[in-house]
Amino acid sequence: MKYEKEIQSYAEKGFLVNPELLDKLEDIDEEKLFSFLNEDLVVINKDLVKSIEENKIKKLNWLHFDEARVIFEKNGYDEEYDAFLNILFEKKIELNGNGIDIGLDAEEESGGVVVLKNFDCKSKKLSVDDFVLYFNNRYKCLKEILSSRIELREAVSINRVLTKNDERIALIGIVNEKRITKNDNLLIELEDMSGKINLLINKNKPELKDSAKEIILDEVIGVVGNISNGFVFVDKFFFPDIPLIKELKKSNNEEFVVFISDLHVGSKYFLEKDFLNFLEWIRSKEAENVKYLFIVGDLIEGVGIYPGQENDLAIKDYRRQYEKFAELLKIIPEKISIILCPGNHDALRLDEPQPAINKEFLGELLKRENIFSVSNPAFVNIGAGVNFPGFDILLYHGGSFTFYADSVENIRLNGGLHNPGMIMKFLLKKRHLAPTHTSTSYIAGSKDLLVIDKVPDFFISGHIHRCSFSNYNNVTLLNCGCWFPQSDYQEKRGLEPEPSRAIIVNLKTRGCEIKYFGDESK
Numbered sequence: 371m372k373y374e375k376e377i378q379s380y381a382e383k384g385f386l387v388n389p390e391l392l393d394k395l396e397d398i399d400e401e402k403l404f405s406f407l408n409e410d411l412v413v414i415n416k417d418l419v420k421s422i423e424e425n426k427i428k429k430l431n432w433l434h435f436d437e438a439r440v441i442f443e444k445n446g447y448d449e450e451y452d453a454f455l456n457i458l459f460e461k462k463i464e465l466n467g468n469g470i471d472i473g474l475d476a477e478e479e480s481g482g483v484v485v486l487k488n489f490d491c492k493s494k495k496l497s498v499d500d501f502v503l504y505f506n507n508r509y510k511c512l513k514e515i516l517s518s519r520i521e522l523r524e525a526v527s528i529n530r531v532l533t534k535n536d537e538r539i540a541l542i543g544i545v546n547e548k549r550i551t552k553n554d555n556l557l558i559e560l561e562d563m564s565g566k567i568n569l570l571i572n573k574n575k576p577e578l579k580d581s582a583k584e585i586i587l588d589e590v591i592g593v594v595g596n597i598s599n600g601f602v603f604v605d606k607f608f609f610p611d612i613p614l615i616k617e618l619k620k621s622n623n624e625e626f627v628v629f630i631s632d633l634h635v636g637s638k639y640f641l642e643k644d645f646l647n648f649l650e651w652i653r654s655k656e657a658e659n660v661k662y663l664f665i666v667g668d669l670i671e672g673v674g675i676y677p678g679q680e681n682d683l684a685i686k687d688y689r690r691q692y693e694k695f696a697e698l699l700k701i702i703p704e705k706i707s708i709i710l711c712p713g714n715h716d717a718l719r720l721d722e723p724q725p726a727i728n729k730e731f732l733g734e735l736l737k738r739e740n741i742f743s744v745s746n747p748a749f750v751n752i753g754a755g756v757n758f759p760g761f762d763i764l765l766y767h768g769g770s771f772t773f774y775a776d777s778v779e780n781i782r783l784n785g786g787l788h789n790p791g792m793i794m795k796f797l798l799k800k801r802h803l804a805p806t807h808t809s810t811s812y813i814a815g816s817k818d819l820l821v822i823d824k825v826p827d828f829f830i831s832g833h834i835h836r837c838s839f840s841n842y843n844n845v846t847l848l849n850c851g852c853w854f855p856q857s858d859y860q861e862k863r864g865l866e867p868e869p870s871r872a873i874i875v876n877l878k879t880r881g882c883e884i885k886y887f888g889d890e891s892k
Contacts, residue, residue, distance in 0.1 A: 380414065388415040483662070483707045483742050486762070486824075487749035489723035491813045504814040505544065505588070506563060511821045512590035512801055513542045515610040522592040522608060529564035534597050541567070541602065542592045545585055556582055560593070560602075569593055569602045582607065583779050584796070589805040610801035612825045615844035619761065619827055621753050621877035627662040628652070629873040631767070631832025632852035634715060635698070636691030637671035638684040641853045644870035647887040649701045660874075662752050663706050666832040666850050667713025667767030669695050669727070675715055682857065688717045689731065696735040704740045711746045713767035713833060720811045722769060722804070723747060723819050747803060749824065753877055761877065764826035768833030768849070769811070770797070770804035775834075777806075787865060790849035791840035794829055798822065798842055828875075835867035839882040846880065848873050 380387050398414075516522050525540040543560035551557050556571040556579050571579050585591060585607070592608040630648070634640050651657055670691035671683060685691045702708060710732075712724045717731060724746040729736045736743060744750060747766040754760025771793050775786040784792055797803055803820040804810040812820060828846045837851030851871040870888035875881070 386413045388413055482752070483709060484751040484754065484760070485742060485744055485748065486751055487747075488726060489745040489748070489819050490725045491723055491815065491819070493719055493721060493813065496814055500814040503816045504818050507816060508802070508818040508821060509544055509562065509590055511818065511823055512610045515801060515823075516542050516590065516592040516608060519592065519608055521594050521606070525592060527564040528560070528562050528567045531597055531602075532565065532567065532600065535599065537597055538595070539597050539602065540592065540594045542590065543567075544590050545587055548585060548587060555579075558582075558585065560591075567602060568600065569595070569604050571604050578604070578606070584609075584799075586774075586778065586800075586806050588807050589800050589802065609799045611799045612801065612822075612843055612845060615825070615827075618844045618880050619759075620880055621761075622755070622758055623753070624659055624876070624878050625661040625753065626657070626659050627664065627752065627875050627877060628657075628660055629664045629666065629830055629848050629850050629875070630853075630871075631666035631850035632668040632713070632835055632854060633665070633695065634668055634671040634852070634854045635695040636685040636688070637682055637854060639682065639854050639857055640671070640684070641855065641870055641888065644888045645698065645853050648870075648872060649698065651885075651887065652702055652706070660706055663702065663708045664763070664765065664830060664850075665708065665710050666765055666830050667711055667746060668715040668832065668852075669710065669712070670716060672715040672717060692717070692727075692731040693733070696732055699735060699741075704738060707740050707742065707752070709742045709744060709750055709765070711744050711748055711765045711767065713746065714769055720769075721813045722810055723813065724767075747820065749826070761827040762824065763828040763830060764822065764824075766803050766829070766831050768793075768831040770806075770809040771831070771834050773804075773806065773809035787834045788836060790831065790834055790836050790838050791842075791847050794831060794847040794849065795840070795842045798829065798845065798847075835865055835869070837868040837871040837873065837884055839873060839884070846875070846882070848875075848882070851884075 377387055513525075517525060522540050522542060525542045528541060528543060531537075531539050531541070541560060541562070543562040545558060546561040546566060547557075547559035549557055554573045556573075558569040558571070560567055560569050571582050573579060590610065593602065593604050594606045594608075595602045595604040597603075633645065652660060652663070670688060671679075671685075672691070673679070673683070673686065673688045680686065685694060699708065710727060712718050712727050714720055716724070716727060718724050718727065726743040726745050726748075728743070732741075732743065735741055742750070744765065746769075747764065750763045750765065751760045752763060768790075771790065772787065774793050774796060775781055775789075778796065781789065781792050781796060797805075801822045802818075803822065804812065810820075826845060828848065830848045830850065832850045832852070834849065835852040835854065836849055838847075838849045840847045850873060851868045853869055854867060855869055856865065856867050870886060872885050872887065874883045874885055876883075
């Protein structure tokens, strides 16, 4: 076999060679390549070789680079792999005209902010075909995750089992309908691209039936059971879920990240005095190791969000609201990287993904090197260094949370909106930020961008004005509070805010603290 000796040589050093490079093996400077990669396991491909040829050598998390490359080669495009290429070739990501450097200084012991996924989908007139593509893509993405489970590796398409009888089968599909029969059994209609079939969960299996209450419309699930007379009698069902991360990732450095959301600047209820207390603290010696600040949506109060809102506004022009917000952020030291994402009160469309807030609203603020404006949702990496992969952070303001707090019985009976950690865990199990069609307003297209295809280290949200932290399979779940007391409108919606709080995370220990900046006497 041609190149067998060369391939074996690379394999002995712990590397695999992409087939696209077989004709170039003799031209690769191996000594330079191996000193560059050190002992990190990586598949050597054309982009890596090109970066060396152009002397664009940087220190990266090569294991994550490898994972992103696999997704890229499978799907033809991957935002995260594209982000890595931008780092290698010293490009910038354009976010609505705001150039953001996502590279890492090779000599930095700890890296900064890398925007891995940022969405800028254009609004358009939708047709039935757009929704077909959207749900087909969701099915394919989540089917791939479910198929990795041993019980579902032999899953077949629905049309192949419709004529079978008294056989054990495994299926993966989208939940099209769910109802209780007159005999008190649970009946679910499951659909894939080949057809539909009815699943029956017998009332004589109370534990299974009770856990099936978490099955919701339009999500992708896997089932195992016996087929008889056109019905699948379910023995077990599976959610895509996230795997247990065996070890809680921790930074090598003593540095902190702060999470807040829902400022609602421009409202007459905005707790500006409390927020100024926060700004004073973040400039103090006590906060000298704070390196990152995330503000997760609803930067301003907005205009026309709900009936009668004009009576609740201190600043009635949303552009002036953003100007006030920018003035406040300029107080924060530039050594702190600030990551902003929008929410439903910001001056953007409600359809998710919401684009990043651009310079039209944030103006000169976006020229500061420490400001990163990203979409809702977004995926960001912080703290990566030469020997540390950094932390992957999933940001989602939380537009779907109210729907699941109301419609999922287990969440509703355990606090509903008072229990944001339970909602977030629920969505991680579904591997989707808004699986049910009506749970949020979204943009349908060739790709479902609300699928959680990558497991984060942190899942961060806001929207419901509660302040909490919890853990699920070693993913840290944080719901940020607000800077806004309960209004009449919030009371009508069942929101009981926990204002004037920030969540502070020590990245070296992963310990979380909620710090209050209001009047302690209240």
